[in-house]
Amino acid sequence: MDKQPEDKQPEYTQTENVAEKPRKRGCAGHCLKFWWAYLIAVIVIVVIVVPVVILVGVPKIAQQKLDHAELILDSIVMTNARAQNFTMSINTEIKSDGKVKATIEPFEGVMYLEDLPEHKPFAKVHFPETTSAKSQIINITQFTMIDDLDAFTTFNTWLLHNETFRVTVEGDTKVHVKGIARAYGVTFKKTIDMPGLRMLDGTTVTNTTVNATAPKGQNNFFGTVRIPNYSKVAFELGNTSFHNYLLDKEIGTVYLDNLSLKPGNDNVYPMRATIDDLGYVTGLAVQKPYCDKLNGVLPFKLRGKSVINHGESLSYFADALASGNQTVQIDIRGTVKRSMGFTLGCTDE
Structure with missing residues (x-):
């Protein structure tokens, strides 16, 4: 039998099989060792992130939902007309997706002609408390003072002459989101196309x-x-x-x-x-x-x-x-x- 040369070594292939259990024990140990760091992270989230969501995110979402809601005008009735005032009844419907449960406080809105640059209000509307339901009928009957005679005359003139024209209803109010005690300021602003008298x-x-x-x-x-x-x-x-x-x-x-x-x-x-x-x-x-x-x-x-x-x-x-x-x-x-x-x-x- 021939003797192998001394400078030539046999070849080996080595495969290591690392078990998972020791790694888990290492992760658990890490958590036990640095529990105070995780506690600080949770406190930071609670103290900083949550208030930011409540103070910034929720109001923004509430305003977006209000902006996307649709105001539908069914009728306006003007009775008991006098030189400086009249009784106005407005029947409307507000439609939304209804995904955010909220209540909107009563507020006073103004009405103006959207296509006149000065946006001078010709009437004020006292909206009752409303909700974010998918469909909500709002009927308002109120005594209305004519604060700006020129603006109200212009509205009646536009109503008489036009086939259609645009009227905007706008007012500031507050919204209460279900589960959150804080009330958030929002702006109700809706522009509707009104048919005229031609x-x-x-x-x-x-x-x-x-x-x-x-x-x-x-x-x-x-x-x-x-x-x-x-x-x-x-x-x-x-x-x-x-x-x-x-x-x-x-x-x-x-x-x-x-x-x-x-x-x-x-x-x-x-x-x-x-x-x-x-x-x-x-x-x-x-x-x-x-x-x-x-x-x-x-x-x-x-x-x-x-x-x-x-x-x-x-x-x-x-x-x-x-x-x-x-x-x-x-x-x-x-x-x-x-x-x-x-x-x-x-x-x-």
């Missing part, structure tokens, strides 16, 4: 009659007026009068007594008018194109003159109604036929 477009005058023998200065024209209200606002106006124009010539005054406009197309009222020159009206009705192509129908224009309710002048309504003209078509040929029994033709026939 200048009362679609107003009709029917069943018209004329009294040609009425004494001068007394009512001599009568009919039935139907006024559409495309908005969600109901008004108690009172006794309302309008300047009456025919081809840009003022011919008299139209009166609507005890006028109150509710949303919809069911605002039907008797109309009376004083026309200073009936001959001018019937004279146009027998001229072309009114006598032939338009069948005796004339375009009258109405512009607000006065609004009187409970013996007080309501300038905020009157000025809004005076801010523009509305054209109403009236069948003069039919009026004369019903009242006098004969038919108006054309003068050149």
